[in-house]
Amino acid sequence: MITVRDLSFRYKPDRPVLEQITFDGQKGECIAVLGNNGAGKSTLIKCLNRILQPREGCVLVDGNSIGEMKRQEIARNMAYVAQKNEWDRLTVFDSVLLGRKPYIKLGPTDQDIAIVSDIIKKMGLEPFQLRYVDELSGGEAQKVMLAQALAQQPRVLLLDEPTSNLDLKNQYEVLDIVRDISKDEGICAIIVIHDINLAMRYCDRFLLIKDSRVYAYGGPEIITEKSIRDVYGMDVVITETHGVKIVVPMPQYRDMPEYRELPISPVIPAAACC
Amino acid sequence: MKKNMTPEYYKYTRFIVAVLVVLALLAVLTALVAISAGSSGLTIREIVLTFLGRGTTQSEAIIFNIRLPRVVTAIVAGIGLATVGCVYQSILRNPIASDSTLGISQGAAFGASFAIIALGAGMQNQTGGGVTISNPYLVSVCAFICSMLSTFIVLGLSKLRGISPEAMVLAGVALSSLFAGGTTLLQYFAEDVKLAAVVFWTFGDLGRTSWREIIIISAVVLLALVYFMFNRWNYNALQGGDQSAKGLGVNVDAVRIVGMIICSFTSSVIVSFVGIINFVGLISPHVLRRIIGNDYRFLLPASAMVGALILLLSDTAARLIVSPVILPIGAITSFLGAPVFLYLLFKGVQKR
Missing domain, CATH: 3.40.50.300 (P-loop containing nucleotide triphosphate hydrolases)
Structure with missing residues (x-):
């Protein structure tokens, strides 16, 4: 697409x-x-x-x-x-309505309002739809921008x-x-x-x-591990815990004496990386 | 209620519409008071009768030849200066952008001084202590040219280094001081009468305009207002930063440059005819932002009404405080505006 x-x-x-x-x-x-x-x-x-x-x-x-x-x-x-x-100083509703700007000719139509109301409901923004965006927390504001x-x-x-x-x-x-x-x-x-x-x-x-x-x-x-090392210039190990693959940065890795001997994907206890 | 609108949002829009209606009523009321106030007192009833065509010859003469031109000038100049300030603040993304910070007022003052001192438009005839300017059109034209000149220098400079709004405001500040320096030099070498005429011109005076000039100002302000209202969504989008605005489909550079030219043209026309009136363009939008927020759909018409209201109140005060002497309106707007503005600022800071 x-x-x-x-x-x-x-x-x-x-x-x-x-x-x-x-x-x-x-x-x-x-x-x-x-x-x-x-x-x-x-x-x-x-x-x-x-x-x-x-x-x-x-x-x-x-x-x-x-x-x-x-x-x-x-x-x-x-x-x-x-x-x-x-x-x-723009309300949450009006900020989301601004997303309809590419469609709005003279003023927002009923359909524009319906789409905005729908998105606000879907994203759980309803309780603060009339608050100003600059009064929201970072997470809420990010959701408004997404909306x-x-x-x-x-x-x-x-x-x-x-x-x-x-x-x-x-x-x-x-x-x-x-x-x-x-x-x-x-x-x-x-x-x-x-x-x-x-x-x-x-x-x-x-x-x-x-x-x-x-x-x-x-x-x-x-x-x-190789692709990340190449792209970021940083040593990492990739491991798995609870079925989730995770990348653990190892900045000191290269200096370790056993650097060469370590297995490609050492298993690290879950507590150490979470 | 519009279909699909949440009840809360509907209530909110009703509140804003109510604010707009109250402001409009206040403006009309103040206009009536302004017409009635003066040395030969007229009652509101006499004024209404005169408007309906049933007044006396005397009341007609006073209203249509003296009071009404002044009041209409206050209204259109107020609308123009306030909406222009409002738009400047959006397109330059700077809360202190206005005609007085962008070199327009100082440019006009320099142009007027140049016309009066160097071109001899100020050959004075002092009768009864009043200072009149012999060739008002030459003064207005010079003021207009110099204030537009400062706009084109700002636009040209910013074009050379890409269009950064911060650079535009800074260039405006620099040009302001350049023009102010030029004016000071001209004044230093001027004769006393001419100096008096220059100072008198820069005070700002709503009584200078005849119906012909009022029609010019009104036409310009009306056209600008229509253009601004067409762009209200663009101004809202611009507040999120240039990149977000582009992402929303706004042609940022075009909105900014065309906006700059229209704003400067409008305020130059106003300043050239009525002189320098500080602060209206700066404070009207700010006062309203604290009440109805930053949505240009509502902020533009509301600023227009508050601008008209401030000028009407200031002019009425200027005429009444030490009547029959008319105080310079620029001083009154600053005296009325600055404390209100400071109060709002400090109140706003505490709330956070």
Whole structure:
């Protein structure tokens, strides 16, 4: 449903930020974009919906080229949730209603209001629908931004670090919502995320970015100790507990005398890593 | 009630509509009081009768030639300055953006000083202590050109380095001080009468306008208001930051540049005709944000009414405080506005 081919971007001519990024996303799929700070992850998702203008390459949604669409039309196909939101003194209801902006001509129709009311109910935002967004906690505000993006009824949902400012419970709640909705509505969610374990929990496919290029793209099988070491420059061990695969960073690993002798996937007691 | 609307949200919109209605009624009431106030007292009844075409020749002359032009000027200038300030604050994403921080007021003051001192539009005839300007149109045109000049310099500078709203506001502040410096120099070398005319011009005066100028100002303000209302959703979207707004389908650069030009044009026209009236554009939106929030669908019309209200009240106060002397309205708006604004700010801070 989303097709990205040879996408390249640079801020300055001699400093490429993205080079020949190519991948596909399917309906109902969650794709994690992983990589170091400065690898170009945020830039990538901004290039997808033309918040930034890519130098080369094309992005297709359901076979239609984003490059040939007007901004409003892009916004009907792709919704974007920024890393931090700056709305203030706008009620939750009105913030979500703003997600209908790409459809609104003169004023919101009954249908717009119905869609917004429905999303607010579905996401449990009803109790504070008339509070101002700047008075909410980080988790609540993030849900409002998500609700706004969903009000756009997009085919593709772009999330820039949706969990980085949230506590443990909210991280899982927000990603639960994202996964459920993308499955239910057949939306392809592309999520820039730093926490590999969260990504492994919620995402179906992984786009590893290293030095402005795609290092690997595929299912959970591409998340290996080697691939993480290559992408992040960090030693990790991958283990399993309670049927959940987890990545444990081991910064001191390399210095250990038994470094070579350790098995590829040592079993670590559950208490040590949770 | 609109179909599908939750009852809570419906109640909330009703509250805001009620605020708008109250503001409109207050503005009308204040306008009537403003028309009745003055040296030859008119009752509200006489005013209403005159409007219905049943007044005396004397009351007609007073109302249509003296009081009404002044009141209408207060209303349209108030609407214009307040909505322009409101839009500036959204498109530049800066709470202190207004015509006085963007170099427009100072540009106009410089233009007027230049016309009066250097071009001789201020050959004074001092009769009865009053200072009149011999060629008001030359003064207005010069004021307008210089205030638009500052806008185009701001836009040009920001275009060179990409359009960053912060840079625009900073450039405006820099230009303000440049123009203020220019005005000071002109004044330093000016003769006493011309200096008096310049100072008098910069005070701001709603009594300067005749019906012809009122029609020009009204047309410009009306067109700007229509454009602003068409863009109300864009202004809401812009508050979430440029990138979120783009994600919502807003053509951010176009909204910003066209908005800047229309705002500057409108406030330049107003300032050129009535002189500098500080603070209205800055405080009207801020006062309302604390009451009805930051939703431009409601904030724009409400700011318009509060702007009109502030100017009507200030002008009436300016005429009555030491009647028959008319105090400069710019001073009154600052005197009325600053304490109210400070009070609201501190009250708001405590609440958090």
